[in-house]
Amino acid sequence: MGKRRWWVPVLTAIAVTGTLSIPPTAVGSDSTSAADPADEPITDPIPEKPIQSRLGLVLDEYAQLPESEATPPATDPRLIRHNRINFVGEVPDGSGREYIPDLNGPLYLLDGGDQHVYLDFAAEFEHFFSGRGMGSGFGFVTFHPEFAENGRFYTTHTEDETAIENEEPTYPNQPDSVVQSVITEWTADDPSADVFSGSSREIFRYGFSTYIHAIQQIDFNPTARSGDEDYGLLYLAVGDGGIGVRSDAPQELDNPAGKILRIDPAGTDGPNGNYGIPPSNPFVDTPDALGEIYALGMRDPHRFTWDPERDNAMYLGHIGQHAVEAVYEVEAGDNLGWSEREGDLQYRREDGCYLYPLPEDDAEYDYVYPVAAYDHDPPANWPCDSDSGHAISGGQVYRGELAELRGKYIFGDLVDGKVFYTEVEEMRRGQTRAPLHELQLFDTEGTRLRMSDFVGEGRVDLRFGIDSDRELYLLAKSNGKIWRVVDTKRGAGSEVTRKVERNLVAHYDFENPFAVDGSYEADLGSSNTLLSLINGETDMRVADGAFPGSNNALQVQQIAPEENGNDDWKAGIFDEDGVESFEAFNGVEGTTVMGWFKMTGENPSPNSNTEDPDDYYNAVGLAGILSGSSDGHEVRALLELIQVDGELRLVALGRRIDGAASQTFAAQQDWQELLPQNEWVHLAATFDYTTGEMALYRNGESIPGFYTRSDDPWEVDGSGTSATDPKGIKIGGSFPQNDREANPCNCRMDSLMFLDTAAAPSTISQQYHRFLRR
Known part of the structure; x- marks a missing residue:
């Protein structure tokens, strides 16, 4: 598929101005002091992680939409995308035409593969605005169920501050x-026309x-039929405007913010006479409440949908503040709890990192809690109060022709592009949350990919759509493409064996760029520690998997051998005070370092620290764990090529006590036979600190070798290593803090694993063969 292009987003601060006057008593207010000793912050809001399913979606590229730009031009990289398409649906007139809104302005129609602009909002409205804010612009379009006869459809778009100065708001x-959000009713002169003309x-x-x-x-309930209470009523998902973190606006019934509204576009008894208020709405008779309110207590109601079965239940994907992404089953009068609640936990404005247990009197507030949810689980070495790159992309209940998907609510994370499902029958209000399953994804050739592979960038900007047959579509702003789900496929299980998984502290497969910043790789191990791709950043990911099911590898290399610089490509983690998330290696009795390696250039490299062109480094860095007193070079467990008695050899080099002597176990066989040029090889090194035993493995088999010292440099006494956290790990070079260059490797690496035990020979062999069976 060629080299991947990975995008590095830059986070921008959004200034929040203005304050709201809060009434003395707000609906559902139950704030509790964070100093209450009976309350402990919850560091892991949802310990149950999504189940890795073997079920997968087969995606067929369906359409490529044109590039577009924001108005005014955007400076936030998250808005500078191929385009900003955000939904695909089918026009309800039997024509089979599909509609696609682009936040930057165009409304496209797809007709039998042909695409054209039906209406351009950037050109239509003088004060159209899409240049700031993830949801600004032409947000959504929905067609009246009788569009074929009446030609009516409805849109929402945003306008700038000039409009605010001149236009009277509804409330x-x-x-x-x-900015202002504007809802417009359009009436087409000819509903079957390819280009809009009308009023x-x-x-x-x-x-x-x-x-x-x-x-x-905004949307109509497609499951409602003529004569039903809900027929022809328009739902509006209104966010809190970003002020729920400092006000009770989402809980107050006198404003639209943080609510789902339901209006009758054919009525006239609304405040401006341009729409009606359905008499069946839950707060019509509540004093001082907006009769339009259908449900309240929301931060960012992203997408809602109805299930044509199971009593036409309505499901909402709700984007959380900093911890919980949730799915709710919404009924009239529901209060989802924001900003007193995030998910089913207590939110406190004064704490930017953690949620808290529910108060004892929680039942009094009658909040509705999620039927499914997942948490952000931010990396251990990422600020807890910073964006960790997660937001739910509300999905659809599948009721199409693919039997294995029927009855599943399929949704995802719009940032990293993971796709999940829950069983609708398990999503029950007031009961335990339904388990989440992560779906695999395949192209039509049967190759397993991640959405970041499909789009070629770490930030996917995933959305979902559906047609009249309830068939499912996936969209991405990253490259402006739409894929149709055409089949299901059973994929392989985890690439990690259960024995390895039990002790897997860190695991980097280079298929999981950190969505917030693609120059980091997400950790699949228990430590959840980001790996920094140093100097080469996103270019270090290359399309060259080492084993079936792998698509990408890490390229490390020397860049300028003739210069005394510091630009070699390497990877690693370094913390002068010790990496706290690597506590599993503190005082550990054994360690394993293993992964796939392929030599791709000259090794060892010319020594760029000297002027002698014939001077070469005496080592080639592969991968290792630093000791707790390391400056970036001293190691606790290392897999490397080094000079042994004047000859370069593959070695396991370890240190039991910080600052004490090291021991080396060297392979007898020539290293170039063990690591042939341009050939993937699986290597492992094990270190048992209680016995002083070390071992090397190649492709699951033990490598004969010898110890370079005959004494006892580790001072073995049956105990483990020093009781210190490692200062990090190094990959492809000696100094992950990047203050100098030494021992670069001109090679590629894949699926690097760091275990807190000296794995048995059978464990390493099983893991190697697991890779090949995927």
Whole structure:
């Protein structure tokens, strides 16, 4: 598939201005002091992680939409995408035409593979705005169920501060508003035309204090039939405008923020006379409440959908603040709890990192909690109060022709592109959350890929769509493509054996770029520690998997051998105070370092620290764990090529006590036979600190070797290593803190694993063969 292109987003701060006056008593207010000794912060809100399913979706590329740009031009890299398509649906007129809104302005129609612009909002509205905020622009479109006869459809878009100065909102704007969301009704002269011509009228307008969490989705209930209470009523998913973190607006019934509204676009008894308020809405008779409110207590109601079966239940994907992404079954009058709750835990404004247990009187507030959820689980070495790259992309209940998917609510994470499902029958209000399963993804050739592979970037910007047959589509802003789910496929299980998994502290397969910053690799091991790709950053991921099912590898190399510089490509982690998330290696009795390696250039490399062109480094760095007193070179467990008695050899080099002597176990066989040029080889090194035994393995088989010292440099006494956290790991070079260059490797690596035990020969052999059977 060629070399991957990985995108490195830059986080930008969003200034929040203005304050709201909070009434003395807010609905459901139960704030508790964070100093309460009976309350302990919850560091892992949802310990149950998604189950890795063998079931997979087969994705067939369906459409490529044109590039587009924001108005005004964006500076936030998260908005500078191929385009900003965010849904695909089918026009309800029997024509089979599909519609696709692009936040940057165009509304596309797809007709038998042909695509064209039906209406361009950037050109239509003088104050159209899409240049700041993830949801700003032409947000959504929905067609009246009788569009074929009446030609009516409805849209939401945002307008800038000039519009705020000149246009009257339906309800008072949030203080110091910077954008307004506008709902427009359009009437086409000819509903079957390829390009819109007709009339329009504004029906709703509301201003927000920040550029985030405006109106995300508007829609009709497609399961309602003529004569039903819900037929022809329009739902509006209104975010909190970003102020829920500092106000009770989502809990207050006198404003639209943080609510789902339900209106009758054919009515006239709304505040501006441009729509009606359905008499069956839950708060119609509540004093001082907006009759439009259908449900409340939301931060960012991203996408909602209905299941045509199971009593036409409505499901909402709700984007959390910093910890929990949730799916709710929503009924009239529900209060989801924000900002007193995030998911089913207590949120406290004064704490930017953690959630708290529910108070004893929680039942009094009658909050509704998720039927499914997952948490952010931020990397251990990433600030807890920073964006860790997660937000739910609300999905669809599948009721199409693929038997294995029927009855599943399929959704995902819009940032990293993971796709999940839950069984609808297990999503029950008031009961234990339904288990989440992560789906595998395949192209039509049967190759397993991640969405980051499909789009060629770490940040996917995933969305879901559906047609009238309930068949499923996936969309990505990263490359502006749409894929149709055409089949299911059973994939291989985990590439990690159970024996290895039990002791797997860190694991990097170079298929999982950290979505917030692609120059980091996410850890699949228990430590959850980001690996830094040093100097080469995203270019270090190359399309060259070492084993079946692997698509990418890590390229490390020397860049400028003639210069005394510090630009070699390597990877690693370094913390002068010790890497706390590597505590499993503190005082450990044994360690294993293993992975796939392929030599791709000259090894060893010319010594760039000297002027002698004939001077070469005396070692080639592969992978190792640093000791607790290391400056970046002294190691606790290392797999490397070094000079032994004047001859370069593959070695396991280890140190039991920080600052004490090391022992080396060297392979007898020539290293170039063990690591032939341009050939993938699986290597492992084990270190038993209690006995002083070390071993090397190649492709699952033990490598004969010898110890370079006959004495006892480890001072073996039956105990483990020093009781210190390692200062990090190094990959492809000696100094992961990147303050100098030494011992670069011109090679590629795949699926690097670091275990807190000296794995048995059978464990290493089984792991090697597991790779080959995938």
